Amino acid sequence: MKFKTEKTEEQWKQELDPETYRVVRQCGTEAPFTGKFYEHNEDGVYQCIACNQPLFDSTSNFDSGCGWPSFDKPITADAVSERNDTSHGMQRTEVLCSGCGAHLGHVFNDGPPTTGLRYCINSVSLDFEPRG
Secondary structure: OOOOOOOOHHHHHHHOOHHHHHHHHHOOOOOOOOOOOOOOOOOEEEEEOOOOOEEEEHHHEEOOOOOOOEEOOOOOOOOEEEEEEOHHHOOEEEEEEOOOOOEEEEEEOOOOOOOOOEEEEOHHHEEEEEOO
């Protein structure tokens, strides 16, 4: 995949703290029920922590009970990219920031009726801009 923002791994290591680097550049996962945006209910836009691209609007945030922030759709159709993930002996769909390729989490087909999708996203992959 080609991304708008491309940096070397050394540049990413210098710009991101170790936990953020582990998740967004090495496809890690933060512990469930611990992220700063788990149970976050402010009005605004969630952005990529690595490149500030808008990813999800707060109106699509819902409590799925999974332990990570959940959204039923991205802010625009091209805000995220997806790819097949067969790691850990599972078949999943990985969600990436389309701007820089940061690993965000995974999308599942068990979301609310509006879209049927649940974008399960690591808080450490996100920043938040309040509306207004």
